[in-house]
Amino acid sequence: KNEVEQSPQNLTAQEGEFITINCSYSVGISALHWLQQHPGGGIVSLFMLSSGKKKHGRLIATINIQEKHSSLHITASHPRDSAVYICAVRSEYTGNQFYFGTGTSLTVIP
């Protein structure tokens, strides 16, 4: 069983739609990261969370430590949001160990 599970694996949305990507994890963590990977591979770090909620532009990330769950929301989605979104958690105990979800592939259609 993977330490980090994401859903959905694939998501297609119409431009303008509100999008939610979910991440559940099974290990104790010190931080959770949401990463964006565009075709061609480059990774951009969107958020680092240890509690609560963060907002950056049209992106919102929330985390519930008790439930070991995080969500990434995209409001007013745009075709340029099309990418793979990866949830990564940093182990509370090993410190250095990152566990990655398999990613959610998002396609936003104009």
Added chain:
Amino acid sequence: GAVVSQHPSWVICKSGTSVKIECRSLDFQATTMFWYRQFPKQSLMLMATSNEGSKATYEQGVEKDKFLINHASLTLSTLTVTSAHPEDSSFYICSGGGSVEQYFGPGTRLTVT
């Protein structure tokens, strides 16, 4: 935010040759950097932890003699893929940061022909 760069961004090499990939932290000092590998349609997998001034720590199943890591300064870690084979073709990514923040490099796509 802090920036991590990688060089080259892509490389094609012949089977049997060695390839060096650089990972630099541009505006912070990284005593620890991490090297990941990503095969198509799979998630990132940690290969090794690079420690400045000491030997790298490799994950199970990663050959330390094949993937040589050198972390000679607080801003530079290098990964050398020795005697590369086509199955080493992958996307290699590094990251660095502190105990909480982590910054990812843009990745290096290696194709071995």
